Amino acid sequence: MQRLKLFIPLIVFAVLAIFFFVVQKQIGSGAYDPQNMPSALLDKPLPVFQLPDLLSGATVANAVLQDKVVLVNVWATWCPSCLYEHPYLLKLAQQGVLIVGVDYKDDAAKARQWLQEKGNPYLAVLDDRAGTFGLDLGVTGAPETYLVDRSGTVRWRYQGPIDERVWSETLQPLLAKLTAAQGG
Amino acid sequence: MIMRVLLAGLSLALCWALAAHAAIDPYEFDTDAQRERYRHFIEEMRCPKCQNQNLAGSDAPIATDLRRELHRLLLEGRSDREITDYMVARYGEFILYDPPFDKKTALLWLAPLLFLSIGGVVMLAIVRRRRTEPEVAALNADERARIDELLSDDRSGEEKPL
Numbered sequence: 001m002q003r004l005k006l007f008i009p010l011i012v013f014a015v016l017a018i019f020f021f022v023v024q025k026q027i028g029s030g031a032y033d034p035q036n037m038p039s040a041l042l043d044k045p046l047p048v049f050q051l052p053d054l055l056s057g058a059t060v061a062n063a064v065l066q067d068k069v070v071l072v073n074v075w076a077t078w079c080p081s082c083l084y085e086h087p088y089l090l091k092l093a094q095q096g097v098l099i100v101g102v103d104y105k106d107d108a109a110k111a112r113q114w115l116q117e118k119g120n121p122y123l124a125v126l127d128d129r130a131g132t133f134g135l136d137l138g139v140t141g142a143p144e145t146y147l148v149d150r151s152g153t154v155r156w157r158y159q160g161p162i163d164e165r166v167w168s169e170t171l172q173p174l175l176a177k178l179t180a181a182q183g184g
Numbered sequence: 185m186i187m188r189v190l191l192a193g194l195s196l197a198l199c200w201a202l203a204a205h206a207a208i209d210p211y212e213f214d215t216d217a218q219r220e221r222y223r224h225f226i227e228e229m230r231c232p233k234c235q236n237q238n239l240a241g242s243d244a245p246i247a248t249d250l251r252r253e254l255h256r257l258l259l260e261g262r263s264d265r266e267i268t269d270y271m272v273a274r275y276g277e278f279i280l281y282d283p284p285f286d287k288k289t290a291l292l293w294l295a296p297l298l299f300l301s302i303g304g305v306v307m308l309a310i311v312r313r314r315r316t317e318p319e320v321a322a323l324n325a326d327e328r329a330r331i332d333e334l335l336s337d338d339r340s341g342e343e344k345p346l
Contacts, residue, residue, distance in 0.1 A: 040276035138274035
């Protein structure tokens, strides 16, 4: 018994070492991201918005999302990950995925130029120059993407660029389920 | 000379202390009470982008936005409760360094009590073991005689070579 006591520190060390090793591994593989916290909006209605469309200037409100399963993508020209994400969004749009853009705290002229040069994957782009809608969404930066179902409820939020991995592992199954569940 | 070096060191230290408070925004308040509440909020709310920094200590753009928002809400005359609810509705309880007690935070709040009681149990076990340890056996006559002899030797004051 006495001898066993001698090993307690070693055992504690080993347990901690294994714990940290596993966490580190998970961070490395992307399975666990300490930065990624669940959205406060999950399973809640998307906040009410009324913003000018970046391109036409017409006022866009929640009605634009009505009866659709839509991705709401927060982006800006100052955001390098958005540049990385952009081609993938174009690809998704071509596949028929509905995406509404929120141009977050951005220069409108630069944003228009960006869409003209690189292509526009968005159904509509909200010009959120002041960042108020972004604040209501609880974004912490860009890009961030919200999946909104037909009833206007937020079902999923992703911080960071959408890419092949996110699409095939998480987004596509979820989108398929939401589209199927509520009838075509 | 020494004084001067000391003073230079002190002012440098002060600079560091100020730098640690990254964000000092030039906000005007109507009353000192408002300013005090603002300070309290930026100290007690966590920057949503950062792992462990409050709004006061963060340079992240989102922290700047949230400070501006807090300032606006305070000037609008919102209550503390309303402001906290406003922030939690957007960023979740993650933003609170002092979260309310509920199912999700129960472990967080009760852990100190848990550890304290584990410590108490361990201490109790140790004390109890000590108490039940057998008393030192009494000396018999022979041993007592030897001890007396040794003690009286010592009292003679003479040191023996080792």
